[in-house]
Amino acid sequence: MASQPIGIAGAGAWGTALANAAAAAGNDVVLWMRSPEQADALVATRTNERCLPGVKLHERIRPTAELSALAASSAVLLVTPAQTTRDMSTALASVLPVAVPLVLCAKGIERGSGAFLCDVVAEVRPGATVAVLSGPSFAHDVARGLPTAVTLACRDTALAEEMANALSGPTLRVYHRSDVRGVEIGGAAKNVLAIACGAVAGKGLGESAKAALVARGFAELLRFARAYGGEPETLMGLSGLGDLVLTCSTAQSRNFAFGQRLGQGMSVEEAAGGKLVEGAATASALVALARAKNIDMPIAEAVEQILSGAWTLDQAVDALMNRPIKSEH
Numbered sequence: 001m002a003s004q005p006i007g008i009a010g011a012g013a014w015g016t017a018l019a020n021a022a023a024a025a026g027n028d029v030v031l032w033m034r035s036p037e038q039a040d041a042l043v044a045t046r047t048n049e050r051c052l053p054g055v056k057l058h059e060r061i062r063p064t065a066e067l068s069a070l071a072a073s074s075a076v077l078l079v080t081p082a083q084t085t086r087d088m089s090t091a092l093a094s095v096l097p098v099a100v101p102l103v104l105c106a107k108g109i110e111r112g113s114g115a116f117l118c119d120v121v122a123e124v125r126p127g128a129t130v131a132v133l134s135g136p137s138f139a140h141d142v143a144r145g146l147p148t149a150v151t152l153a154c155r156d157t158a159l160a161e162e163m164a165n166a167l168s169g170p171t172l173r174v175y176h177r178s179d180v181r182g183v184e185i186g187g188a189a190k191n192v193l194a195i196a197c198g199a200v201a202g203k204g205l206g207e208s209a210k211a212a213l214v215a216r217g218f219a220e221l222l223r224f225a226r227a228y229g230g231e232p233e234t235l236m237g238l239s240g241l242g243d244l245v246l247t248c249s250t251a252q253s254r255n256f257a258f259g260q261r262l263g264q265g266m267s268v269e270e271a272a273g274g275k276l277v278e279g280a281a282t283a284s285a286l287v288a289l290a291r292a293k294n295i296d297m298p299i300a301e302a303v304e305q306i307l308s309g310a311w312t313l314d315q316a317v318d319a320l321m322n323r324p325i326k327s328e329h
């Protein structure tokens, strides 16, 4: 794997941080972005000031706006927003040999279709190998070389191990697993739950309420994953509980910060502030999938009702607090 470069499609905060980590792990990296101007700027300045300010690009990274430059990669990490997965994997299918695995790094479920992102890729790139990389990892932490651990899942266990080894470096530790579905569910669902935690913080409802949301949110996550074929052990690991705890803890998370601003009384548009909020894009699909299998997900449901304008935050709190008392599970 080390003789060929690792390809990265998407040079936002996470794509750039992963490019640096992959290069630090001893790989040549081809970093694709859609804007030729941005690629020229990265080549000239060796920084990505717009997305990851203050971080120097590793010398083994080659920025480009030519998608075909990814064709010789040993694997391509797709690091554009979840809702671009269909278009991006279709575009990649036209330039990548089918043998090149695609590693999905976005966290979400496709809106409208309700499709898991791995299934989207399987549809547009039949026969190709798909993997998922997820876990508690802020781009800025990884880029600063702070110790971080994530999970890479692929049904081909030997390939999962090979890719995890190739991406692991001095400060990024990549575990491997075969449960692709469990890993992708953890990443997608925790963003929706983090919006609820942020709203609790923004409204000043206290640390006890926040801890209750994390615990009850995790119960929702487990229920959902079980119903959709994820392994409970996966959800108890980095990509489930680990990422839920991280994202529910700090306004460094865009999802948490978005919820916090909602809690302070801002509208949905104001609260997003032009930033990528994956939980807001995924909430309706997550809730629709839960309803389709009668999975009880009151916190995710409350987030969706707030985002759709059906409930105020006060109504959501009332709804959650006035559910029938029941056995905890």
Ligand SMILES: NC(=O)C1=CN([C@@H]2O[C@H](COP(=O)(O)OP(=O)(O)OC[C@H]3O[C@@H](n4cnc5c(N)ncnc54)[C@H](OP(=O)(O)O)[C@@H]3O)[C@@H](O)[C@H]2O)C=CC1
Binding pocket: 010, 011, 012, 013, 014, 015, 033, 034, 035, 051, 079, 080, 081, 082, 084, 087, 088, 105, 106, 107, 108, 137, 138, 139, 140, 276, 278
């Ligand atoms: N940031 C983080 O800490 C982490 C993020 N993630 C996940 O990674 C994914 C990306 O997040 P992040 O990098 O932070 O987001 P950013 O907003 O920083 O970057 C998004 C990138 O995607 C590009 N992009 C947007 N739309 C398209 C499109 N239609 N076609 C091609 N490229 C497009 C943008 O290009 P342009 O600049 O031209 O608009 C930009 O380079 C998300 O799913 C997120 O949940 C996962 C772990 C950590």
Ligand SMILES: O=C(CO)COP(=O)(O)O
Binding pocket: 107, 135, 136, 137, 138, 191, 194, 243, 246, 247, 252, 253, 254, 255, 256, 278
């Ligand atoms: O997924 C993340 C950390 O693991 C990043 O979360 P945000 O998208 O909420 O910033």
